Amino acid sequence: MHSKLIQQYGVAVLGAGPIGLAAAAQLRARGIRPTIFEAGETVGQSFREVAHVQLFSPWRYNMDGSARALLEQKGWQAPELEALPTAGELLRDYLSPLGAALAADLQLNSRVLAVSRLNMDKIKSGEREQTPFLIRVQRAGEIKTFLAGAVIDATGTWAQPNPLGANGLPAVGEVDLAARIFYGIPDVAGRHRPRYAGKTVLVVGAGHSAAGALLGLADLAATAPRTQLHWATRGDNLRRVLGGGDADQLPARGALGQRLQQLMTSQRLRLHSSFRIQSIEAAPDGLRVLADTPEGAAELRGIDEIICATGSRPDLALTRELRVRLDAWLESAEVLAPLIDPNLHSCGTVRPHGHRELTHPEPGFYIVGAKSYGRAPNFLMATGYEQVRSIAAALAGDMEAADAVQLVLPETGVCSARPVVGTGSACCVKDAQARSVGKAGCGCS
Numbered sequence: 001m002h003s004k005l006i007q008q009y010g011v012a013v014l015g016a017g018p019i020g021l022a023a024a025a026q027l028r029a030r031g032i033r034p035t036i037f038e039a040g041e042t043v044g045q046s047f048r049e050v051a052h053v054q055l056f057s058p059w060r061y062n063m064d065g066s067a068r069a070l071l072e073q074k075g076w077q078a079p080e081l082e083a084l085p086t087a088g089e090l091l092r093d094y095l096s097p098l099g100a101a102l103a104a105d106l107q108l109n110s111r112v113l114a115v116s117r118l119n120m121d122k123i124k125s126g127e128r129e130q131t132p133f134l135i136r137v138q139r140a141g142e143i144k145t146f147l148a149g150a151v152i153d154a155t156g157t158w159a160q161p162n163p164l165g166a167n168g169l170p171a172v173g174e175v176d177l178a179a180r181i182f183y184g185i186p187d188v189a190g191r192h193r194p195r196y197a198g199k200t201v202l203v204v205g206a207g208h209s210a211a212g213a214l215l216g217l218a219d220l221a222a223t224a225p226r227t228q229l230h231w232a233t234r235g236d237n238l239r240r241v242l243g244g245g246d247a248d249q250l251p252a253r254g255a256l257g258q259r260l261q262q263l264m265t266s267q268r269l270r271l272h273s274s275f276r277i278q279s280i281e282a283a284p285d286g287l288r289v290l291a292d293t294p295e296g297a298a299e300l301r302g303i304d305e306i307i308c309a310t311g312s313r314p315d316l317a318l319t320r321e322l323r324v325r326l327d328a329w330l331e332s333a334e335v336l337a338p339l340i341d342p343n344l345h346s347c348g349t350v351r352p353h354g355h356r357e358l359t360h361p362e363p364g365f366y367i368v369g370a371k372s373y374g375r376a377p378n379f380l381m382a383t384g385y386e387q388v389r390s391i392a393a394a395l396a397g398d399m400e401a402a403d404a405v406q407l408v409l410p411e412t413g414v415c416s417a418r419p420v421v422g423t424g425s426a427c428c429v430k431d432a433q434a435r436s437v438g439k440a441g442c443g444c445s
């Protein structure tokens, strides 16, 4: 596929997170030259921000095969496969050495601003496939241009957090009060402790990040007793975060939900469910958070700090000049959407998929990793490693290997969200439908 262009220009990999680095290792293993563009000063920027967070998948699922082979050539030793790393350990013991092993192909401090085709805009149809991609990169205040035979976009979604507003827009006042809002999971036991100790804190969101933030704050409250916890969720179904418990094949993820359940029953936390945030105001006694609820307008007063853990979304501007086909709801790769749609099911797993599911009308362009799931929150690194293995094989012309997608992923044990009359869960119906036409399903069977 596109072999002349790839031989001449190599493949551009956007983003040096776990999936971008794995893509580069897979390409190298197939004799294709990658160039990795990373906006940050070092690799693995997203995990750096949450270095204190305990991951819920063990090492076994967190490393790519080709990346391991490359590291082992350099004398690296794999960590204990069943151990659970923190994000910081993943960075120290795997991503950083991998970045060093790929240093010759890695361009740090290089933010990709946009991707197009050389001398072609999106409208022009003739000979796109024979025309190299053009990558516009910002480095040290300068704009540079690179050409590539194919592009793998692994820029993730972490840099674009979802807002507090229940309607997907920032709540009125949110932008102005940004200094009182933390997006993500703060290190409340470490560097962020002074910001939260003894404060009244509102955590917003209903996923694992919100759970992690709440549990961290509960631990903090044990030593800083004036700390008060509020938790606001837009809906009233907490099944996804409370999780599969013992049935979760990633025990650390199941345990997170169980600990949160205990925290709720201990009454050290005030839950405000169906609390749809509309606006925030600064008042003398702290922040005032106004929301719609099923009972009418409601407000929370006296909030010192807000932690927004409402997920994240992809940066679509980057590839606006390319012919990209995304799901209208999730902004994920289109064919993945029915399999990962959180409206339909809560599976943490998706059946194996590779280059075929991840192609776009733009030949030679792929979105992989967390960004391939768009706004869906259930991406796992192991899924991304299989994605890029398949794509690297396709780019090398080895279609047999590219099509042999296989992946054994742990399931959440909570794959059941919406029952469909008489036939089991919507997830399982989708799974059966997809599999009957030879496509990936959601893995809930």
Ligand SMILES: Cc1cc2nc3c(=O)[nH]c(=O)nc-3n(C[C@H](O)[C@H](O)[C@H](O)COP(=O)(O)OP(=O)(O)OC[C@H]3O[C@@H](n4cnc5c(N)ncnc54)[C@H](O)[C@@H]3O)c2cc1C
Residues within 6 Å of the ligand: 014, 015, 016, 017, 018, 019, 020, 037, 038, 039, 040, 043, 044, 045, 046, 047, 050, 053, 054, 055, 056, 057, 061, 062, 110, 111, 112, 113, 154, 155, 156, 157, 158, 159, 185, 209, 318, 368, 369, 370, 371, 379, 380, 381, 382, 384
């Ligand atoms: C708190 C948390 C815990 C998680 N725990 C697990 C877990 O236990 N197990 C698991 O399998 N998954 C876990 N995930 C999910 C997922 O595996 C991670 O989100 C993972 O980081 C996704 O990898 P990625 O390479 O796709 O994206 P990222 O890790 O986000 O990497 C993207 C990279 O691209 C760079 N970048 C962004 N924009 C640009 C640009 N314009 N130009 C150049 N570079 C750019 C970024 O700086 C970053 O380095 C977790 C996610 C979160 C949020």
